[in-house]
Amino acid sequence: MLPLDVLGPGGPYRSRRRETVRNLAGDPVAELSLAPSLYVTRAIKALRRAPAPPVEARAAAFARAARAFATEPVAGLTPQEYQHTVSAVTGIPISVVRDATGSLARAAELIHRSVENARPVGAVDSWRDPRARDGAAVWTRRGEVFAVHAAGNHPAVHEGWLDALALGYRVAVRPSRREPFTPHRLVTALREAGFGDEGVVLLPTDHDVAGDVLGHADFGMVYGGADVVAKYAGDPRVLPQGPGRSKVLITAETEWEPIVDTLVESISSGGGVGCVNATGVLVEGDPSPVAAAIAERLAALPSLPSTDERAVLPVQPVGLARRWDGLLRQRAAGTKAWLGGDGVVDDLGDGSAVLRPAVHQLDSPFAQQLGIELGFPCAWVAPWDRDAGIRPLRNTLVLTAVTTDADLIDALVAEPTIANVYVGDHPTPWMEHGLPHDGYLAEFLMRTKTVRR
Structure with a gap:
């Protein structure tokens, strides 16, 4: 060893x-x-x-x-x-x-x-x-x-x-x-x-x-x-x-069909295990078509061993995968399952199992499921309206806001509990070296003092 x-x-x-x-x-x-x-x-x-x-x-x-x-x-x-x-x-x-x-x-x-x-x-x-x-x-x-x-x-x-x-x-x-x-x-x-x-x-x-x-x-x-x-x-x-609790917000004046690729990438890239992966998708209007489109695309992802070059989904020991599945079923009670309602465990037959994606639709932007982050691609799709405001969007590491509303963008950028705001067609896992992830670590570790020589 x-x-x-x-x-x-x-x-x-x-x-x-x-x-x-x-x-x-x-x-x-x-x-x-x-x-x-x-x-x-x-x-x-x-x-x-x-x-x-x-x-x-x-x-x-x-x-x-x-x-x-x-x-x-x-x-x-x-x-x-x-x-x-x-x-x-x-x-x-x-x-x-x-x-x-x-x-x-x-x-x-x-x-x-x-x-x-x-x-x-x-x-x-x-x-x-x-x-x-x-x-x-x-x-x-x-x-x-x-x-x-x-x-x-x-x-x-x-x-x-x-x-x-x-x-x-x-x-x-x-x-x-x-x-x-x-x-x-x-x-x-x-x-x-x-x-x-x-x-x-x-x-x-x-x-x-x-x-x-x-x-x-x-x-x-x-x-x-x-x-x-x-x-x-x-x-x-x-x-x-x-937890990142990263999210995507789509407002009514924008088109969601052209950004389905971005939604799928936000939810599943990197195996869907990161804090920057989107777990919440909020839609101004009817969220059902958006949930259906996401579920259709995620359902096509293959189940493969993690060491296969084509693998895109996380793998866990069968016992642990089943515990994740049980937790999902418990937390998703009362929601509409577009994907994963029959389980997310795909046994590979060697003691391990692929954790497949899940997509569930919620009735409210204030549903407690929007705060749940699991160790595989799992998205909660909810309705949103202007009366709800930014309250359902708080405590978010990355928020992709697909909107042209400048006043809304002002409010999102000003909200202290939203760490990063991407306006438009940008996946939530996007990062650039030199830019802060959750603020700069130096903000926590350093200070300034006046020195005169």
Whole structure:
């Protein structure tokens, strides 16, 4: 089996406590070392003592790490072996893993874009800048160590913490035990590229020790469901990353037929497992034709093993897939099923099953189902009208607004709980390196202070 060691400040560490990582068929693939509490405490203390590399050295290290991550053997795996392993273990289609590999590499290579774009235009990044002679705002870190409890639903989630490393924080990553391969590869590449053993560490832990990773850092970011968001909502040191609940709004003066491709892409691209995938479609007028068109297109997607090049849908062990199906049936009670009403589990006969798409129609834009996000392509289609206003659209990571109503767009952009607004025919998973995902991470980690030399 592939050994996945703790990557600590003293180098790789193979602990006594290990966990077997299995593929979808239940076969052992890797052995993940779990860091004990004392090790975590000492590791983060070592990060705090370590100096941050100069800005130029960080930029060069990111460029080297990007090349290695995408094109070279890292930690004993070629890029192709790494991609196949992630797909075989998580059920994410291999084409999605391959695209995520390129996206992660580009994020590392272009990391200066998001860092520079986030810096206030009137601030300088060093007290040594000549403008500080007469007084200037200097952009500085609010702390030294940043920790992240990473998610395992998609490899590209690891783009989320790269900004902290680029800003000079030393970073501790607690990987998902479901998918530790991407952070292990990325952290290894970054360490070998120049950040060193005390610049970034990988600290796999069990649930009992997980809190220590966040507790000893200055700031942290944690991924999870609504329960995780609620748990950390009152902690100013922790940035929760919860469900995306991304949506599409179609107003009456626009035509929906030309954007069916965009609706299908929004719901199902990347396997439909991301926070940027649309789970809600709100239609001004009768939503039935829109729901029918989406269901017809999604029904044509093939059921294939995740490692098949043609795969586009997520795969899970049969038992887990059936639990997802049961949850969907429970939550969809009382709705009109256009797709998935008879179940979403397609057994592949090898212990795994494809999770097929589901489309359900709601009676109201305030139906509670609009807030439900599942681990496969699942869309809730609802009516919307001007009286409902923007209330049903709140708490949304990405909102695609197919409308020409400038006043409505003003209200959507001004709404604090809508993180991103795409006006017109743009799929919700669209992202561009250098633009904020859920705000810039630097908004949380940095501050300005006046310096005069």
